[in-house]
Amino acid sequence: MKGIIGVYSKGGAALKGLYLLYGVQHRGQESAGISAADDRSLRTWKGKGLVSAVFNDRFTSFIHPDDYVAIGCASGENADRRMLPPFNLSSERYDLSIASDGYVLESADRLNEEIFGEILLRRLINRGDLRDALHETMKDLTHAYYSLVMAVLDKEEGRSELVAARGPRGVRPLYMAWNEDGFFVASESATIDVMEGMGENIDGRRDLKPGSVVIRDGKGTHEEQVLAPRPAHCAFEWVYFGRPDSVIEERSVHDVRRKLGHALVETHDLRKLYSTEEGPREDMVLIPVPDSGRSVCIGVAEGLGVPANEGVIKNAYLGRTYIIDDPEFRKTASDLKHNVIRKTVEGKRVVITDDSIVRGTVSESVAQNLLKAGAAEVEFLVSYAPIFHPCFPDPRDKPLAAAPYKGRSLSEIGDLVAANLPSINKVRYNSPENVVKAIGLPETAICTLCITGRDPFREE
Numbered sequence: 001m002k003g004i005i006g007v008y009s010k011g012g013a014a015l016k017g018l019y020l021l022y023g024v025q026h027r028g029q030e031s032a033g034i035s036a037a038d039d040r041s042l043r044t045w046k047g048k049g050l051v052s053a054v055f056n057d058r059f060t061s062f063i064h065p066d067d068y069v070a071i072g073c074a075s076g077e078n079a080d081r082r083m084l085p086p087f088n089l090s091s092e093r094y095d096l097s098i099a100s101d102g103y104v105l106e107s108a109d110r111l112n113e114e115i116f117g118e119i120l121l122r123r124l125i126n127r128g129d130l131r132d133a134l135h136e137t138m139k140d141l142t143h144a145y146y147s148l149v150m151a152v153l154d155k156e157e158g159r160s161e162l163v164a165a166r167g168p169r170g171v172r173p174l175y176m177a178w179n180e181d182g183f184f185v186a187s188e189s190a191t192i193d194v195m196e197g198m199g200e201n202i203d204g205r206r207d208l209k210p211g212s213v214v215i216r217d218g219k220g221t222h223e224e225q226v227l228a229p230r231p232a233h234c235a236f237e238w239v240y241f242g243r244p245d246s247v248i249e250e251r252s253v254h255d256v257r258r259k260l261g262h263a264l265v266e267t268h269d270l271r272k273l274y275s276t277e278e279g280p281r282e283d284m285v286l287i288p289v290p291d292s293g294r295s296v297c298i299g300v301a302e303g304l305g306v307p308a309n310e311g312v313i314k315n316a317y318l319g320r321t322y323i324i325d326d327p328e329f330r331k332t333a334s335d336l337k338h339n340v341i342r343k344t345v346e347g348k349r350v351v352i353t354d355d356s357i358v359r360g361t362v363s364e365s366v367a368q369n370l371l372k373a374g375a376a377e378v379e380f381l382v383s384y385a386p387i388f389h390p391c392f393p394d395p396r397d398k399p400l401a402a403a404p405y406k407g408r409s410l411s412e413i414g415d416l417v418a419a420n421l422p423s424i425n426k427v428r429y430n431s432p433e434n435v436v437k438a439i440g441l442p443e444t445a446i447c448t449l450c451i452t453g454r455d456p457f458r459e460e
Contacts, residue, residue: 001241002085002101003027003074004174005191006149008162008216009182014063017070019198020184021051023191026243027101028074031084035097035151036062036070037160042095042153046084068218069160071149073099086151089117091124095153101172101187102146105457116141116148130154130163134213135226138165143457145171145232147208149185161217168227169456170210171234171447173248177205183216190246207249231445232456236391238439239384240292240355251440254295259438260383260430261299261353267410268428270304270381274351280306283376285348287311289338289366292355296383300353311344312352312366338366346374356384357429360401360421367423379426385451386413386429402429 003024007013014036021032032054033046045062047054051074073085086099098117119140123133130152150163164185166174175189179201184192185208196202208214211227234241237248244254264270274284286308288297301308315337350370357363357380367378386402401420405413414427421427432451436443449455 001027001076002099003187004099004101004147004149004185005070005072005187006151006162006164006185007070007182008068008184009070010068011065012063013067013070016182016184016195016200017072018051018055018059019195020186020191021055021072021074023194023243024187025051025074027187027241028076030078031075032073033075033084033086033099034062034070034072035086035088035099036064036067037095037097037151037153038064038066038068039153039159042088042097042151042160044086044088044097046086047081048078048084069151069162071097071099071151071162083114087114087117089121091121093128093154093156094124094130095155096120097151098148099150100146100148102144102148102167104141105143105145116146131213131215131224134163134165135224138167138211138213138226141167145169145457147172147174147187159218161215163213163215164208165213165226166208166210168211168230169232169447170207170229170249171232173233173237173242174208175205175247176208176214177202178216178221179203183214183221185214188243188246189248190243193245230456231441232447233441233445234447235435235439236356236384236450239435244291244295249441256438256440257292257295257355257383258299258302260434261296261301261381262303263430263434263438264296264300264353264381264383264428265303267431267434270300270428274304275306280304281349283347283349284351285309285311285344286351286353287344289352289354290314293353293383296355296381297353300351300381309344311341311350311370313339313341315339338369340369340373342373345370347376349377349379350375351379351381353381353383355382356387357382357401357417357427358387359399360417363401364421364423367421371423377425378423380418380424380428382414382427382429384430385432385435385448386410386417387450389450389453391450 005020007017031048032051035044086097088097120137127133145167147166152161176185177192210229215222238256242253288294297308388406405416418424418427
């Protein structure tokens with residue numbers, strides 16, 4: 001997962017790109033980079049670390065007032081600096097810089113900028129014209145999904161342009177907005193909202209259509225539907241990846257998570273479990289795992305008619321633990337990331353809302369810390385369904401907490417997962433049907449491979 005952004009502006013594009021990049025930082029925390037172009041040159045600034053570390057005081061020398069185009073990427077990659085995105089390439093006519101978020105399926109290779117760029121460059125050498133080469137490249141990538149942005153310098157015509165493209169499945173989000181003088185694109189709509197709050201006028205906005213290409217230059221905006229849309233939007237974007245203040249495919253991330261909380265109440269008849277005729281059980285406290293469990297907690301509280309409380313506080317300066325492979329390091333990162341408010345949980349039956357349980361390492365770590373802080377017991381309400389399958393780009397043998405219990409009932413799976421996590425008394429999951437219903441798109445338009453095994457890329 002990466003966060004990508006693009007800007008076309010009549011001056012100051014690099015600085016606006018930096019502002020947008022901050023808003024997608026949560027999608028990649030190992031490196032960051034920006035490429036900017038005027039009508040004479042294309043330059044790139046990138047490095048390892050968070051956006052705030054890479055773009056320090058020295059970045060002011062990189063900013064040109066007449067930059068028209070900027071693209072950027074916040075990435076989880078920790079490679080040699082030369083291999084970090086954005087990736088630059090040149091043909092006789094064009095200088096290009098590419099940032100992308102995606103994968104080549106069935107090979108476990110990230111569809112990185114270098115791979116896409118090499119394919120595109122071969123097409124450019126053969127065809128010469130950027131639009132034709134880009135269209136052919138997209139048609140070649142039938143076993144890949146991606147969202148991408150490019151900063152392009154047309155050396156022959158002496159002009160720069162911004163290109164944005166999205167694979168026909170729309171697995172990864174890409175959002176665009178525009179005004180009379182500029183065009184903006186980003187992995188998350190929330191960062192464009194922030195730009196508007198800073199004074200940037202926005203005339204219109206929407207998701208980039210799957211299978212489409214948008215090019216913005218000095219002559220205006222040109223949008224083309226290169227491939228027929230065959231949507232398979234990643235369900236986990238609403239559950240975990242997306243910011244709660246973002247909108248994906250016209251569905252509020254916060255609202256979807258609230259609905260998932262409501263669904264947990266109804267699916268498991270939680271009113272009987274967590275309340276009495278007199279009202280909420282006094283020995284229970286409802287708290288979220290921040291931040292993706294917070295909206296779910298609101299939904300559960302609304303459904304139960306009970307208050308929620310703060311019990312676990314997140315260190316905002318540590319990244320997402322989901323993407324860490326090593327289980328010991330993942331546990332250490334979780335311990336550093338979460339701290340418990342003892343007064344909230346002491347002597348209580350703690351009911352905690354979380355977005356998902358993937359391997360269980362982080363959930364067990366959080367529960368251990370709650371028990372150490374004096375909680376009587378810990379239960380997990382999980383907004384997502386049990387995860388049985390690794391996502392298609394990651395065939396590595398990772399232990400998934402629910403995978404051995406595929407085919408059992410929802411209640412049985414929860415009990416069996418909890419039995420393997422010593423600090424957790426109970427796990428209650430949502431069903432795949434609840435997830436689809438909360439998102440509110442047709443089931444065929446959502447990728448639920450990890451929870452159902454249905455691979456949209458193998459369907460006709």
